Amino acid sequence: MLGEGILKGLAETAKNFAGSYVSKERLTTVQYPEERAEHIEASRVFPFLVYDGPDAFAGMRCVSCQICEKECPPKCIYIEKSKDKKPDYVGKPQNYPVRFDIDISVCMSCQICVEVCPFDAIKMDSVFEMATDNRFGGLLLDREKLLKSNEYYHSIHPTEATEVDGRLAEEKAKVEAKAKAAAEAAAAKAAAEAAAPKTAAPAAAPAAKPDAPKPTGGAE
């Protein structure tokens, strides 16, 4: 019969129409901004810089190695390396970025900077409501805007952040154990050379000393 196919199709749409009143499965539209879709842990938007502890500057993980700047495909990261150094999370003096800009009008959210960073300093954010009426300054994120705390990182990517913390704590413990061993060796040496107390003490890694008693701290 001519028109049978059309009727069959109409029956299908009728079913869907009626179904949308009873089955939640069929109501897929999320009424943004009143409603929001559930946050997906892996989702990524633009990168941000992680810092540990309460102070953004002191806890900044980035050591300004500029690997991300070099690997970023559209070249939207601009870093200016500091002349002086500040201690990083294990206490080793490192450079830090005096300027760290990401031009998010160019950034394509590819996550390559995150992958190549050897210091777990840069991670992907999940904030997407970044509309601005200033297409130049408004879309150029500087260091202050980029720095976000480790707690924030935990709140958006809990699994990944815990993993990173574990890795960092492990590394820190390793460095500390090494420093402790070195300190002990130096102390032994100093004791051995007690007869002739000369220049042994100042050379023996003094920076790591205060942290030495707690080898597995770090994971918050």
Place this chain on the structure above:
Amino acid sequence: MTLSAAEFGARQHAGGKALPEGRMVIDPESGGDLLEVSMGPHHPSTHGVFRMDVALDGERIVRLKPVFGYLHRNHEKLGEEHSYLASMPYTDRLDYICSLTNNWAYALAVEKLVGQEVPERAEYLRLIVGELTRMQNHILSVGFLIQDMGASGTPLMYGFREREKILDLFEALTGSRMMCNYMRFGGCRVDATPEWLDGVRKVVAGMPAFADEFERLLCTNEILMARTQGVGVLRPELAVSAGVTGPALRASGVNYDIRKVDRYGIYDRFDFKVPLGEHGDVYDRFMIRLLELRQSIRILEQALKDVPGGPVMDPKAKIRNFRPKPGEAYGRIEAPKGELGFYLISDGTGNPYRYRVRPPSFVNLTVLEDMCLGYSVADVVLILGSIDIVLGEVDR
């Protein structure tokens, strides 16, 4: 602008194109004027920024010239300027509907270049995301085809509803819905959790019901059949000689599927069929996609039964300072739209010396004129939709 029939007719005859029976041949002697119409570049049904210069005799197409390049982003040259890894996110933007299969083809080419092996689990994940990509591409292309026909909304929205579930899975795994940037040379970037695999199982389990629904909705619809059957016929000889691949080729009855021919990845472990068309018309191309959807479900059902454990990345694979030895490689896969290939020449530095993409939509588009000659303007829109092109890939 009007042009004389004689001018175009003569050109048509000189080209020696044999038109199938039933199509109108313009007689250059008959006189009369032709109307030249520019369709696009912003016509809503042109799937991106694409223009067709058509010459019409009444309603009939006498000549059609595709004009593209509006979306040219210098992809290949950029590939030569960038490191191997940095091109990976750019491949997402070729055929932006199917970023994961683009990743796969590129990763395959580089792996061939350096002789890199891929761990078992990564192969499974690649296959799973690849087939999910094929499913959502076919759902979408059918939806858009029907939309082009004038059924605005309903079938396309049903398609979008299903595709949304797949995109959610992509986001949960890769972090992005469309620009996934997931595969690496020697594996995949992140591992899938058991919950994610359960999510895939759930979506795949719901797919046959959707395929049934879609088929009931569309396949026997009289209007659809009248509009698509016998329209835009692509003869198999022409398809083969023009290098057409993918569903468009198989709809013309040529049995050529790179998953079966090359058996790349782990496709040889699964049992699936290659659906073939008979007439090579728009209806066959539409049906092929629905049938391939079912085959993808079948592959996924088998693959999801036992996904092996283990690493997803070869631990020896390098991310930074990746410098292949001098040489060349061509890696290709059966992307949802056809044969997607990457050709790379390495000169031993960190950037490829030559980086070339063989995009399926671009090659499939070359037969557009031959498919359209003699049909009406309204059919052109359908025929274009049935090839399933994405301009990101055509223009690169």
